[in-house]
Every structure is written in structure tokens, then in C-alpha cells.
Amino acid sequence: MSIDxxxxxxxxxxxxxxxxxxxxxxxxxxxxxxxxxxxxIGGLLRxxxxxxxxxxxxxxxxxxxxxxxxxxxxxxxxxxxxxxPTLALAGLLVGLGTRYGSGCxxxxxxxxxxxLSPRSLAATLAFMAxxxxxxxxxxxxxxx
Amino acid sequence: MYSFASFAAGxxxxxxxxxxxxxxxxxxxxxxxxxxxxxxxxxxxxxxxxGVGAAAFALMRRRxxxxxxxPLRLPGARKVDRRLVIGSLVFGVGxxxxxxxxxxxxxxxxxxxxxxxxxxxxxxxxxxLFELFEKKRERKARTRA
Numbered sequence: 001m002s003i004d005x006x007x008x009x010x011x012x013x014x015x016x017x018x019x020x021x022x023x024x025x026x027x028x029x030x031x032x033x034x035x036x037x038x039x040x041i042g043g044l045l046r047x048x049x050x051x052x053x054x055x056x057x058x059x060x061x062x063x064x065x066x067x068x069x070x071x072x073x074x075x076x077x078x079x080x081x082x083x084x085p086t087l088a089l090a091g092l093l094v095g096l097g098t099r100y101g102s103g104c105x106x107x108x109x110x111x112x113x114x115x116l117s118p119r120s121l122a123a124t125l126a127f128m129a130x131x132x133x134x135x136x137x138x139x140x141x142x143x144x
Numbered sequence: 145m146y147s148f149a150s151f152a153a154g155x156x157x158x159x160x161x162x163x164x165x166x167x168x169x170x171x172x173x174x175x176x177x178x179x180x181x182x183x184x185x186x187x188x189x190x191x192x193x194x195g196v197g198a199a200a201f202a203l204m205r206r207r208x209x210x211x212x213x214x215p216l217r218l219p220g221a222r223k224v225d226r227r228l229v230i231g232s233l234v235f236g237v238g239x240x241x242x243x244x245x246x247x248x249x250x251x252x253x254x255x256x257x258x259x260x261x262x263x264x265x266x267x268x269x270x271x272x273l274f275e276l277f278e279k280k281r282e283r284k285a286r287t288r289a
Contacts, residue, residue, distance in 0.1 A: 002182065003182050003184060004174060004183045008183055008184060012185075013188040014188045015192070016161065016166065016189055016192070017188060017195075018195070019156055019157075019160030019163060020192070020193040022156060023153045023160060024157070027149065028197075028216075029203070029204060029211050030146070031146050031153075032209070032210040032216040037157075037247040041268070042274070046275065054150040055150075059154060059250060060151060061154025062247065062250040062251060063158075063250055065154070065155055065157070065251055065254060066162065066167075066251055068159060069162050077168070078252065078255070079168060080242070080252075080257065080259040081169065082241060084259070087244075087263045087266065088266040089238070090266070092238070092273075094245065094246065095267035095270020095272075096231075096235075096273060097233070097237070097238060097270075100227055100230065102227075104235060105246070110193045110194055112219075113190075114194045114197035115198075115201050115218070118224060119219075119221060119222065119228055122229060123232040127232040127233065127235045127239060130240060131240040132176055132178055133240070134237045136177070138240070139180055
């Protein structure tokens with residue numbers, strides 16, 4: 001292992017993380033809910049009365065975030081390495097896996113870990129391990 | 145009020161992802177590539193988010209309602225089961241292939257990134273498939289009962 005010091009952005013990443021934590025805190029302290037993105041989106045596919053507008057406004061806020069950011073500073077460059085078939089497969093796996101696993105990086109990785117939930121700790125270990133293993137297979141074994 | 149709070153939370157969450165670098169899939173993959181030249185930044189994203197989140201959950205621990213009177217809803221399930229672990233493993237494989245998880249998928253779509261939109265569409269298709277499989281399973285369980 002060698003550390004890529006040029007790519008390392010400790011202060012921005014810590015600050016961005018704190019913003020994510022603050023959003024989670026705000027959402028829990030006012031609305032009483034867990035800010036888990038996969039669950040918020042997934043719930044829209046089982047619409048129940050009174051359970052739709054808060055989900056839509058949260059999603060709307062996230063979609064508008066780049067626009068709001070761009071009003072203050074230039075958006076950082078994004079690079080997406082995979083081709084369209086890879087992205088389609090990846091999206092499908094993420095869509096299925098997060099629903100069966102009842103959460104993703106936000107619901108389990110941030111909220112659940114912050115609450116020391118045993119289920120979220122297990123889920124976070126599982127998706128991190130699978131993420132590390134997948135990148136290792138793609139970049140260093142060339143089997144995928 | 146609730147809808148406004150969730151809009152503000154979504155906006156702040158999305159902006160946090162951009163500031164943190166998590167909305168850039170190449171950076172996420174740089175973190176997941178421990179065997180290559182590793183970018184440890186995302187560990188600090190987690191540390192910052194979990195730190196602030198934990199303080200909020202601790203503050204609210206003895207309360208049953210939020211500051212504006214909504215009931216606190218926490219997931220009740222406690223058991224680590226096969227569904228949770230296998231689902232999370234499948235999610236991790238998809239995350240490792242693209243470097244995108246559900247939050248950044250929304251932010252990328254909001255930037256009108258073509259690849260981000262394809263990922264989001266496929267992710268929603270995965271969500272729909274899950275609902276179909278679940279309906280089938282529930283029907284089967286009912287006929288058996």
C-alpha cells in the first residue's frame with residue numbers, strides 16, 4: 001500500500017463529512033427520521049398516504065445541491081471511469097443490494113454506525129469489504 | 145415545516161457530499177483501492193459525519209419526540225440476518241464497480257451527468273425489481289399460510 005498524498009484532501013473531506021453529519025442531525029432532531037438515502041428513495045415505490053412529500057422534498061434538495069453549490073464556487077471536477085454497461089450493472093446491483101440490505105452508506109454507514117446499531121455495523125463491514133474486494137479484482141486481478 | 149426541514153437536510157447533505165469529494169466517483173474508487181495508490185480521504189468523511197451524527201443521536205437519546213414534536217422513528221430490527229449481509233455485499237460490489245452509492249447518484253443526476261443519470265436509472269430499476277420480488281414472496285407466503 002502507498003498513500004496518494006496528492007489526492008488526499010483531509011480538511012475538505014472532514015468538513016464535507018461534518019456537513020453530512022449536520023444534515024443527518026438536522027433531519028433526526030426535527031423530523032425524527034434516519035437520513036438513509038436508499039430507504040428514502042425506496043419508500044417512494046411503496047407510496048403511503050402522508051409519507052410521500054417529505055421524501056420528495058429531501059430528494060429534491062439533494063438534486064438541487066450542485067446548483068446551490070455552483071452559486072458560491074465552481075463545482076469540482078468529476079470523473080466516472082466505467083463505461084455505460086458497467087454503470088448500468090453497478091446501478092442495478094446498488095438498487096437491489098441496498099433494498100435487501102435495508103440501507104446504504106448513509107443509513108447504515110453514517111446514521112447506523114453513529115448509533116452503534118449492530119445491524120448497521122455488520123452491513124457497513126459487508127459493503128466496505130465487498131467494495132474493497134471489487135476494486136481489487138477490477139484493478140489488480142483483471143478478471144472482471 | 146417537515147417538508148421544509150427535509151428539503152434543507154437534503155440540500156445540506158448533497159452539498160456535504162460535493163465538499164467531501166464523495167460526489168466524484170474517481171475519488172471514491174481511489175479510497176476503495178487500498179492495493180494501489182490509496183487516497184484515505186473518505187475515512188475522514190466518515191469520521192466527520194459519524195462524529196457529528198453521534199452527538200445528535202446522543203442529545204436526543206432520552207427524548208421521544210423531536211424539537212418540533214414529531215415522534216422519533218428508529219429502526220426496530222436488531223438481528224443481523226442473511227438478507228442484510230447478502231444485500232450489503234451485493235451493494236458493495238456495485239459500489240466498487242462504479243464508485244457511486246445512492247446519495248452521490250442523486251447529486252450526479254442533479255449535475256446532469258449522463259453517466260450519473262444512467263447509474264440512477266439502473267439503480268431505480270433495481271429498486272423496482274426488489275419491490276416485484278417482495279410482492280411475489282409475500283403472495284407465496286400468503287398462499288402457504
